[in-house]
Amino acid sequence: MSQGTAQESNGIVAKVVALKKTYFLDHVAVPALKEVNLEISKGSFVSITGASGSGKTTFMNILGCLDKPTEGQYLLEGTDVSSLSPDRLAGIRNERIGFIFQNFNLLARTSAMENVELPLVYSGVSRHERQEKSLGLLEMMGLKGFEQHFPQQLSGGQQQRVAIARALVNDPGIILADEPTGNLDSRTSYEIMAILKRLNEDMGVTIILVTHEHDIAEYAQRIITFKDGLVVSDTVKETP
Ligand SMILES: Nc1ncnc2c1ncn2[C@@H]1O[C@H](COP(=O)(O)OP(=O)(O)OP(=O)(O)O)[C@@H](O)[C@H]1O
Numbered sequence: 001m002s003q004g005t006a007q008e009s010n011g012i013v014a015k016v017v018a019l020k021k022t023y024f025l026d027h028v029a030v031p032a033l034k035e036v037n038l039e040i041s042k043g044s045f046v047s048i049t050g051a052s053g054s055g056k057t058t059f060m061n062i063l064g065c066l067d068k069p070t071e072g073q074y075l076l077e078g079t080d081v082s083s084l085s086p087d088r089l090a091g092i093r094n095e096r097i098g099f100i101f102q103n104f105n106l107l108a109r110t111s112a113m114e115n116v117e118l119p120l121v122y123s124g125v126s127r128h129e130r131q132e133k134s135l136g137l138l139e140m141m142g143l144k145g146f147e148q149h150f151p152q153q154l155s156g157g158q159q160q161r162v163a164i165a166r167a168l169v170n171d172p173g174i175i176l177a178d179e180p181t182g183n184l185d186s187r188t189s190y191e192i193m194a195i196l197k198r199l200n201e202d203m204g205v206t207i208i209l210v211t212h213e214h215d216i217a218e219y220a221q222r223i224i225t226f227k228d229g230l231v232v233s234d235t236v237k238e239t240p
């Protein structure tokens with residue numbers, strides 16, 4: 001029972017049209033996104049780069065239905081999400097989008113396994129199925145034997161792998177990652193990027209990643225650069 005207007009998505013997971021976001025700080029308008037038009041194809045791997053304050057996180061928050069645009073349209077898999085109720089938005093977010101953050105955002109006093117299961121609790125999945133799913137994903141992330149560890153008993157790379165398992169648990173079509181390697185050393189960063197690349201290539205998950213780092217951005221097929229709330233370049237690599 002989708003409320004928003006479902007339109008034909010034609011292989012486009014996310015489409016934004018004349019998207020604008022203005023924050024107000026003490027009645028002063030801060031134009032964070034000025035006019036953004038983009039289409040992101042299903043199964044693609046996109047990096048978003050740009051200087052600090054250029055609007056990357058603002059854009060990701062809108063894509064992730066964590067925030068609404070001030071003006072413009074956002075179609076997520078063909079559904080216009082701007083008209084949806086907060087409850088319905090939360091549902092879409094939980095079912096269709098996996099999030100990965102710079103600070104991992106795991107619950108501290110909760111085991112790796114329970115952290116991974118959490119989105120399934122919200123979707124009303126049975127305990128048995130939740131456990132099976134989370135064990136499988138932790139194993140896929142190379143974390144067999146670490147299921148009962150708390151986040152603080154894990155390295156940064158291991159915590160980020162728990163967070164990736166959690167992001168995957170609802171079989172989302174899209175993973176949004178905002179600086180996922182920002183708190184990791186370079187070797188661990190490359191391990192995390194290799195995992196994301198594999199999810200994209202082998203499982204067809206669409207990945208949209210924000211990064212400051214040039215070599216991290218290069219893992220994607222397409223690199224979009226923001227400057228002052230606008231897209232200033234959009235490059236698709238030729239497939240070898
Ligand atoms: N909640 C908010 N209230 C007011 N202004 C905000 C808010 N969030 C962001 N901004 C402003 O909007 C602009 C874009 O911020 P945003 O966080 O999207 O940048 P960013 O590209 O993610 O930067 P960084 O690389 O530092 O993470 C900045 O000028 C920022 O100060």
Ligand SMILES: [Mg+2]
Pocket residue numbers: 056057058
């Ligand atoms: Mg940011």
